[in-house]
Amino acid sequence: MENNNRNKMKRNLVKNLSVLLLLTGCTGQSNYEKAIADFVQTDKRGTWTDLQFKVIEMGEPTNITVKDSISILTEKFDAEKSKRLAMLNESIARNKKSMEKERFTSMKEFYQKLIDKNQVLVDSLTRTSVELPDAYKNAAETTVLAKEVTCKFTIVNPMLNNAKQEITENFILNAAGDKCYRRNSKKK
Structure with a gap:
């Protein structure tokens, strides 16, 4: 009986750790994705429109010091x-x-x-x-102020008869990566 309880506890512990590792491994990217998705789908007046935003590919963020x-x-x-x-x-x-x-x-x-x-x-x-x-x-030169990330994504624009568009742009986010400041077309 005691062995059975130990095995259950071990399995629960392994399951909980797996879930925790899975969640912590994804939070950075999902923060960027959420910030970019919100930014892309919100117009200058603050109106949010569901454009069916989907990330195709996201580059590694680079720090802006x-x-x-x-x-x-x-x-x-x-x-x-x-x-x-x-x-x-x-x-x-x-x-x-x-x-x-x-x-x-x-x-x-x-x-x-x-x-x-x-x-x-x-x-x-x-x-x-x-x-x-x-x-x-008075700030150290190495202090991170923002992050820049390149994102390739698709949106479905209702203004263009629901045509699916594939776009690649650079995004400037805050240092935490949870708020987007601006976007620029990807320079080729």
Whole structure:
């Protein structure tokens, strides 16, 4: 009788451990899937529509750290700054050409004012640098802020006569992986 009880207890223990391992092994992926499914099926106004979302394939999530985020912010700032500087410098060059061709003093003064105004903007913009959020200043570079995951999925869109669509996109989720911030088309 005692042996029988021990065997039952062992079987129950093994069964419970198996269920626990199965559940814990799936929670990470299901968190990502749920966050992505909710995000894909919710419009900008917060209305959820059942699009029969099904994951075909999900890549391994990659961490986005404070260091990565600083790099992204810096690159974006520098690109915008370069674009703006190029526009201002082109305007200065164009106004200088117009001023050289001009015969009337009043028009030369007009062009000079435009050149001076744009030059002040160029000088000011040249001295600027990216301003990071305060939270980044004391954070370790390795602190995980978000996760990026590539997901291939299907949806059935009622707006397209219930046509099934297969889509591959990159998703940015919070560090825990349970909330999706945005999605981007997969770059090829």
